[in-house]
Amino acid sequence: MTQSAPYCPRRTAKADPRLGQHSLFSEEINQRLAEEVPPEARQSYFTRAMMPAHWLEAMLENQPSYRERDTSLTMNFRNLPASMVTEFVWTLERQVRLGMRIQAQNTSRLAQHVALVLADSRHAQVVSLLDLSRDQWIRAMRKVGARRNKPRSLETIGCLLGRVLDLLVHVYHQGHWWELNVWNPVLDTRIPLREHEPQRHNLSYFSHLTTPWLREAAKWWLSRQLEREVYSWTTVHTRQQNLTWFQRYLDLHDCDGPHLLNDQRQLGNWVTGCKATGSGCSGRSASADRPKASLLGRVNAGAR
Structure with missing residues (x-):
């Protein structure tokens, strides 16, 4: 049997890869994240009319070219555990504050894929996005798609998931930053x-x-x-x-x-x-x- 290739550090990682090797979830930190979210964002379903005003500028679907085509702007996290809803909403708020562009449609698709994975009994105990690594999430999503006979490309979803996880691992990390x-x-x-x-x-x-x-x-x-x-x-x-x-x-x-x-x-x-x-x-x-x-x-x- 051939040995696997040694790990080569890359300059593309936005967070220490070791943080994704085990769950960092903490109920106490999750509660703190919920408190940091603006009151108007403490919900699990968003439309253009229901969304915090300061989020709209960051939403791709709210840009003039999209509005001219009557593109809908909704994000649905209703089928997720409350702790995950907090994580999604907190990362959205954080992305807005960092000046990042957000695509609501892909965010909602990611939440849908996560909900389908959680419906599997093997992942019934998962309460946080950090309970699985990015690669584990993608593998689980592909298996769900294969069982439903609906295989889909997850490249865009994987990139978005990576961004969300990178934001979360730093706020959940309880050791010294250095x-x-x-x-x-x-x-x-x-x-x-x-x-x-x-x-x-x-x-x-x-x-x-x-x-x-x-x-x-x-x-x-x-x-x-x-x-x-x-x-x-x-x-x-x-x-x-x-x-x-x-x-x-x-x-x-x-x-x-x-x-x-x-x-x-x-x-x-x-x-x-x-x-x-x-x-x-x-x-x-x-x-x-x-x-x-x-x-x-x-x-x-x-x-x-």
Whole structure:
């Protein structure tokens, strides 16, 4: 039997993939989400007339071209558990606040697919969208379609489900925000940012730091700097990218660390080699890699 291909971190994930491996649902947090929803949105069925006014601008079906064609605008969550209704409505409110475009028809279709999955006795205990991973939901939806002899393409539904799950995993996560391998300041409001942070849409992927001690040390160090306002998010993002080159240098020299060298006098050559590797591959000047040299010194001093 051939072994499965090793996991390769991708720069497309909007949330730490580990968050989808087990349910994060909490009744207490779910109740808090319900309280955060505006009173006019605390319902399970929406039409254009019944929808909160500030939602309408975000709805694709409410744009002039759609209204000219008399496109209906309804969203139905009536066949879902109350906890899931809360999750759908909260994520809609969150998307509106983030300036995202919402397609009501696909949102209602997603809710319908979820309701059909829940009708199966094997999923009778599912009370949250986070009780299953995105892939598990899609597989279950395909099975339902096959049994009903109504197979349908779920590509659009899968993308929408992924967006909903990405929003939910961050608000349900109860650990420290900096422990995650993907830092997404748009979706994770716990990450401290400047009021007008120009780089807030840039994500930091620590899964690319494959050496465990380096990855965990980098997350702790950069989070402390960010929380104390020593670094801005822009600086944190740059430092994380610099550390990716350092990781490549560690791989090149087959160094497990965290103790890098026995002789401090060899540190200069180590730093020079690391800077040459980074600037050679990226086309940057050596001066742009000074943060890596500074970090190398701190890491080696700590390892001693």
